[in-house]
Amino acid sequence: MQEITVHQLKEWMDKKETFVLIDVREPYEAELGNLGGTLIPMGQVLERIQEIPRQGRVVMHCRSGGRSASVIKVLEEEYGYSNLINLNGGIAAWAAEINPDLNLS
Numbered sequence: 001m002q003e004i005t006v007h008q009l010k011e012w013m014d015k016k017e018t019f020v021l022i023d024v025r026e027p028y029e030a031e032l033g034n035l036g037g038t039l040i041p042m043g044q045v046l047e048r049i050q051e052i053p054r055q056g057r058v059v060m061h062c063r064s065g066g067r068s069a070s071v072i073k074v075l076e077e078e079y080g081y082s083n084l085i086n087l088n089g090g091i092a093a094w095a096a097e098i099n100p101d102l103n104l105s
Contacts, residue, residue, distance in 0.1 A: 061087035
């Protein structure tokens, strides 16, 4: 599985690189703090699969990286995706390393 660190993601954002960011957390989690991506909760991914591009870079994240890794595994193994990238450590790592003002609780 491809992964990206929060520092690499911030660099992409700063350079305005082309990628799609998808948050697989629940809506109540996204309300606490988010990175500006599209919210597709883990339980809705398969019914909203048409919203996940098959071309270009797609970074998926959750709170700590576990749920997004699970989603990526299913999409790669069962649906043939090959362009998905997991955010290592999720938004919790972003809050710890990039933006300590981001309150996730």
